[in-house]
Amino acid sequence: MKGQLYLIPNTLGESPIERNLPQDTIDIIRSIKHFVVENVRSARRFLKKVDKNIDIDDLTFFVLDKHTNPNDIPGFLKPAYNGNKLGLLSEAGCPGVADPGADVVKLAHENKVQVIPLVGPSSILLSVMASGLNGQSFAFNGYIPLKKGEVGKHIKHLEERSIREKQTQLFIEAPYRNIKVLQEILAACRPQTRLCIACDITLETEFIQTKTIAQWKSKLPEINKRPAIFLILG
Incomplete structure (x- = not known):
């Protein structure tokens, strides 16, 4: 059984996580071990704000930015193909909206991976x-x-x-x-x-x-x- 692709909103600046994300969204983020991100450093910082107890070294990151080779993008979905949760994290706001993450979402639909948008700021x-x-x-x-x-x-x-x-x-x-x-x-x-x-x-x-x-x-x-x-x- 395939996993799911969760679309994770990020804060729009240095504001408290609890002001921007509902508890359900926070709980789901805590359960994800594989992420597609624009910048690994800022993604790590965001995840530590979500929960300081998250073991960053236990996570897998795939980088999707303007330098990413399009041929590498299909491989980002391998964790979902293997039944795992995969998180798509924007640098700010909602993934796929004014954001390169739309390419990952498109592939998820084409390969019948369930896409789940989470609530957060846009x-x-x-x-x-x-x-x-x-x-x-x-x-x-x-x-x-x-x-x-x-x-x-x-x-x-x-x-x-x-x-x-x-x-x-x-x-x-x-x-x-x-x-x-x-x-x-x-x-x-x-x-x-x-x-x-x-x-x-x-x-x-x-x-x-x-x-x-x-x-x-x-x-x-x-x-x-x-x-x-x-x-x-x-």
């Missing part, structure tokens, strides 16, 4: 919930293009799509580029377009506010080098 869903924008129709667009001259054009395209489809558009940027992207948003979008900035979600420094572009121009928030999601609705 910055995408939490930001939509708190934005007051359209939660019936929204799209996550990942990172903004980095090529010079394309940032403003891309944001304008997302605003037009938002207006046309009445759909909230979400996107992110590397924390150190937050201010630059915010300036591009304010320059590209219409005054009446609503913009939600959701920063440090679930942390003590959490900041979530929605205003029109015109209102944001009067005072910019301090979000430099802080994980943030931007949501617009024209």
Whole structure:
């Protein structure tokens, strides 16, 4: 009998495990001995936060990142083929959502390994919930293009799509580029377009506010080098 692939959410920053994960999720994590992770060091640190008594040396880790050879990925599922529990752990938030883990989940389905998503934080869903924008129709667009001259054009395209489809558009940027992207948003979008900035979600420094572009121009928030999601609705 084959095992199961558990999709394990991670905290969104240095916040207490008990604030982010229900007890059932914690109990399941404790029972898993094989993990697919993006970074072994941060995965070990997370697991020790879950339970300081976990024997890290007794665990097996498979690394899935941008350097992973696609031909190696099928081998990651061997523990599940042998009847063991396999955990897919994201660096932050939920595996398979804006995350390379989707490739492992795809193979699990193809090979009839049961896939079980566990409850935990998703910055995408939490930001939509708190934005007051359209939660019936929204799209996550990942990172903004980095090529010079394309940032403003891309944001304008997302605003037009938002207006046309009445759909909230979400996107992110590397924390150190937050201010630059915010300036591009304010320059590209219409005054009446609503913009939600959701920063440090679930942390003590959490900041979530929605205003029109015109209102944001009067005072910019301090979000430099802080994980943030931007949501617009024209």
